[in-house]
Amino acid sequence: MSESDFFSHVTAARVHGLPMPFAVEHTQTIHVSTEEPTLRDRVLGVRGHHVAPKTVTVVAVRGVRVTSAVDTWCQLSTMLGLDDLIRIGDTLVRRKHPFAEMRDLLAAVRRYSGRRGVKLLREALIWIRPGVDSPRETDLRLLIVRASLPEPEVNAIIMSRTGVKLATGDLVFRRYRVLLEYDGGQHRTDENQFHWDVDRLDALMEERWRVIRINKSHLHNPPEVIRRVTVALMAGGWRPVAKAQKVPD
Known part of the structure; x- marks a missing residue:
């Protein structure tokens, strides 16, 4: 990985500890994103993604560069179903040690407008509630x-x-x-x-x-x-x- 690469999608979700379906969580594919337009799937088992500059936030979790938990949730809208997105959304605004607040999720979905998966994110927002424990x-x-x-x-x-x-x-x-x-x-x-x-x-x-x-x-x-x-x-x-x-x- 170059300095411009970072983990995203399912791989970032695993790093953050977000709840996912068993089959998805245990996939062997590694998801790597970059803002560089020349990214390719360079290694077997690695799926590359290109993201537009300044459209996602990259954070360090235990020294690993990953998309933020909220941006990861948005990315997963193209891979998961409604209830999976609700579970993750509840986890993001959970009672103890939340990753975000509801306003952060609302702002993220607005930024995601026009992209594939945004309709499912909007529907998930209707069902998400702060303060959940599991x-x-x-x-x-x-x-x-x-x-x-x-x-x-x-x-x-x-x-x-x-x-x-x-x-x-x-x-x-x-x-x-x-x-x-x-x-x-x-x-x-x-x-x-x-x-x-x-x-x-x-x-x-x-x-x-x-x-x-x-x-x-x-x-x-x-x-x-x-x-x-x-x-x-x-x-x-x-x-x-x-x-x-x-x-x-």
Whole structure:
């Protein structure tokens, strides 16, 4: 690689640690970009890309030159599907150590106007929410909203009636006092985390919150997840909006 070359696309995403589909993440092809117009795929397994001057930001990650995380997300719009772009977008504006803010994503999509993939980026922006902790939380939220259930708050703080913080809930339906928690591996293997979860859930139930815990296996049965959430929401007072029926002529 010359001084004008830098990693991009899937390779940059791997360097940044962005979530991608298994098949894409484990591809052996290395993606290299440059602003020099003479770039060619010079080595087997290397795919070269030419980018217009000053259209992407190049950063150093552990000494490796790569496109910025936001520009990498834009580049991946020609390679990934909508939900993959939403997961990555949620990761960019995640709760802890975010790569960017929503305004950065909006500005990037505006700069990307006219290029292939921008339509998918615009659609992804509609679904991206700041404050998410994991791609599984993203999947769970999308499942719920696409089933026409109310949209929950993401990693929202829950207070007791006396003003004491009870928890930061993954997906919170505050009006109906329903909390949806995604339990990753740490919740089972970390003893301190396990005891903290027990105490926290007891405190929430004392405040009359309905807590639904979901893990990876549950996501393989979406109808059951939707059923459980629907039952809890209706117990809290939510009612589905009746669909308008077309009046015969």
